[in-house]
Amino acid sequence: PSPTQxxxxxxxxxxxxxxxxxxxxxxxxxxxxLTPNAFNANNDYQAxxxxxxSFLSAGKQRTFxxxxxxxxxxxVWCLMEAKVPLSGVSLQQATAYQMFLQNxxxxxxxxxxxxxxxxxxxxxxxxxxxxxQSYALQVIRSLYKALMDSGYMSINPFxxxxxxxxxxxxxxxxxTRTLHEEDLVLVAKALAALPGLRSTSLAQQAFxxxxxxxxxxxLTTGMRxxxxxxxxxxSLRHPRVDDKEAEDWxxxxxxxxxxxxxxxxxxxxxDLIKAHHADWKALLETASxxxxxxxxxxxxxxxxxxxxxxxxxILVRLQQxxxxxxxxxxxxxxxxxxARCIDGDSVMANDNSALSRSGIYKTLKGFFxxxxxxxxxxxxxxxxxxVSTHWLRHTFAHEVLRANNGDxxxxxxxxxxxxxxxxxxxEYLKEDQSKKVKAARKVxxxx
Numbered sequence: 001p002s003p004t005q006x007x008x009x010x011x012x013x014x015x016x017x018x019x020x021x022x023x024x025x026x027x028x029x030x031x032x033x034l035t036p037n038a039f040n041a042n043n044d045y046q047a048x049x050x051x052x053x054s055f056l057s058a059g060k061q062r063t064f065x066x067x068x069x070x071x072x073x074x075x076v077w078c079l080m081e082a083k084v085p086l087s088g089v090s091l092q093q094a095t096a097y098q099m100f101l102q103n104x105x106x107x108x109x110x111x112x113x114x115x116x117x118x119x120x121x122x123x124x125x126x127x128x129x130x131x132x133q134s135y136a137l138q139v140i141r142s143l144y145k146a147l148m149d150s151g152y153m154s155i156n157p158f159x160x161x162x163x164x165x166x167x168x169x170x171x172x173x174x175x176t177r178t179l180h181e182e183d184l185v186l187v188a189k190a191l192a193a194l195p196g197l198r199s200t201s202l203a204q205q206a207f208x209x210x211x212x213x214x215x216x217x218x219l220t221t222g223m224r225x226x227x228x229x230x231x232x233x234x235s236l237r238h239p240r241v242d243d244k245e246a247e248d249w250x251x252x253x254x255x256x257x258x259x260x261x262x263x264x265x266x267x268x269x270x271d272l273i274k275a276h277h278a279d280w281k282a283l284l285e286t287a288s289x290x291x292x293x294x295x296x297x298x299x300x301x302x303x304x305x306x307x308x309x310x311x312x313x314i315l316v317r318l319q320q321x322x323x324x325x326x327x328x329x330x331x332x333x334x335x336x337x338x339a340r341c342i343d344g345d346s347v348m349a350n351d352n353s354a355l356s357r358s359g360i361y362k363t364l365k366g367f368f369x370x371x372x373x374x375x376x377x378x379x380x381x382x383x384x385x386x387v388s389t390h391w392l393r394h395t396f397a398h399e400v401l402r403a404n405n406g407d408x409x410x411x412x413x414x415x416x417x418x419x420x421x422x423x424x425x426x427e428y429l430k431e432d433q434s435k436k437v438k439a440a441r442k443v444x445x446x447x
Contacts, residue, residue, distance in 0.1 A: 029087025
């Protein structure tokens with residue numbers, strides 16, 4: 001990012017770049033007690049940062065990101081719309097924010113995918129549905145409760161706020177978002193038709209093969225997006241089946257709450273991972289040979305002239321990769337880097353060059369948008385434009401339950417998905433209406 005993008009500013013800005021006038025910093029907020037607080041915070045910004053930081057300290061990265069998103073949206077609203085410090089929000093203003101979420105002004109919305117440092121960044125990607133509005137209010141209510149518990153504030157203005165019945169009724173999962181048999185046929189067809197597979201460009205071939213790997217990995221393991229990004233082959237081993245070592249493979253996966261579970265890995269998928277690793281090393285070797293200009297642009301898309309990595313940088317990056325081989329790797333440096341080829345100075349999401357969660361998401365969303373163009377009907381096209389990474393996890397769950405009947409199937413699905421409660425896994429049984437519909441078709445008392 002250019003230096004101008006990193007300047008802190010007042011207005012619509014992400015939390016880490018947000019500034020505020022002294023009169024709105026909350027150091028003398030109307031609902032601030034005169035006694036010390038457990039956060040040892042002197043103003044609202046410090047209190048918010050300390051609260052959010054507690055989730056990072058506990059290793060709850062995804063919770064931190066979700067809560068930061070809601071808090072920065074609310075903080076910007078306090079400064080720009082209500083023009084009150086966060087510690088000066090009353091029930092009346094809390095109600096006003098609830099109304100704001102029901103009809104968000106266009107100036108707070110962007111549909112583009114932008115870095116948080118971009119001046120065009122906006123806190124919302126579109127209007128929120130009732131469930132998202134309810135979640136936003138729940139997070140802010142939790143923030144104020146923590147501020148009260150710490151002694152930083154004397155009231156929680158969101159405690160008495162009433163959520164709409166539609167938004168407050170929270171469904172555990174929408175397990176209907178799954179790929180059916182006809183959908184999977186189209187997915188296979190789109191994978192086989194990836195243009196990169198027939199390209200003469202090393203990078204385009206690598207990108208296509210990585211896309212194939214991502215689809216197969218997600219559909220045969222049910223791993224969450226974050227689990228794929230953080231996964232590695234350090235724990236790769238043969239499991240024991242019927243009291244003897246099998247030819248299958250097993251790895252350990254770090255799931256929610258830092259809980260580790262064993263995940264079977266099909267041999268064919270492992271072969272795809274190894275081929276992907278070979279692509280990654282070939283691209284790294286291409287960069288180390290000092291390819292410049294048009295040759296570099298062919299090897300690494302959007303590459304800039306010059307700024308090539310040194311041999312020592314390449315060696316460091318390779319050592320980090322082999323020390324903890326990722327399941328899926330980034331094939332070039334992030335946008336904004338001096339050079340698109342990966343070297344020892346590249347600021348990657350993970351030290352071992354593992355592809356970030358956002359990188360996985362963008363790759364899969366891009367694939368499904370292309371697959372939608374191959375659909376036979378407008379309905380199928382519209383359906384595929386809605387497919388996200390979690391659809392693949394739901395698809396895996398349904399396949400496990402179909403292949404394994406009864407309680408054993410339910411228990412196996414729970415273990416493979418990493419659900420803390422079997423009630424969560426049982427949601428898939430409730431939503432799969434195929435058997436019920438087929439059974440009802442046979443019931444014809446009057447002929």
